[in-house]
Amino acid sequence: MDTPTPAALHEAVLGWYDDHARELPWRGVQASPWSVMVSEFMLQQTPVARVLPVHEAWLDRWPTPADLAADTTGEAVRMWGRLGYPRRALRLHAAAVAIVERHDGAVPSSYDDLLALPGVGDYTAAAIASFAFGRRHVVLDTNVRRVLARAVSGVELPAPAVTRTERDVATSLLPDDDATAATWAVATMELGALVCTARQPDCGACPIARMCAWRAAGFPAYDGPPRRGQAWAGTDRQCRGRLMALAREHDIVTTAQAEAAWPEAGQRERCLAGLVDDGLLTQITPGRWALPG
């Protein structure tokens, strides 16, 4: 195995990205910071293919943060459609309101200002600062974590949560200048998304296969703590999902409709109350709910 020096990794990955980067609406010189920010919210735990049409419709309707901030949270939730995790729509709306109030309607460029916005955690703050403003930040998403786990640490998959060591490795590999660091961030993400995938990595197409510690070690299987699968059938998440689907389809959700969608009374009522508490629904009258106006 060749020595995986930072310079060698940079050259290989940046060269590969130059030839294989996807053309996405939120990339390129024409993409506004708002477009990047909307994409980052939508892409949290959601595949690119499903985000594309919603992102386009969203920016067509709300070209700026102020446009979204002036509309209702209910319309944001409706436009969110079936992307999943609809609280992200509420947080994006709240972030737009905060941008109008605190930043004169312009998406802030600093990591700290971004991190202070609703729905923006470490990853999203770093991603927006990097992709929209060309700042130098460690952008640690699931793709980058997997690429570094394999190429540098020699293991199949990263730990369930980001470790200190992991962040140190990523920091040590970050190029010195802002522009190269920003490209490195998006390039390593793209490599993880297209080549170094979770299920079936395409090592034959990988620009750093020569330098990959996992490959050199003979592809040892993951031996970390068991990764918890997400239960679904019969859970509150499934119940909430069905109730929200009803609310998107109808202006008013009645008790009869809710009962048909979820027969178990206790869980149904608990979930309705939870959705109201979250701000995803409002109770118009007893037995009638709707998206918040």
Add this chain to the structure above:
DNA sequence: CAGTCGTGGAT
């Protein structure tokens, strides 16, 4: 820190 929070395509 571990649990919670949607959705649907791929294997």
Add this chain to the structure above:
DNA sequence: TATCCAAGACT
């Protein structure tokens, strides 16, 4: 068919 997984954030 059941499981895994997809640019995480929040409590």
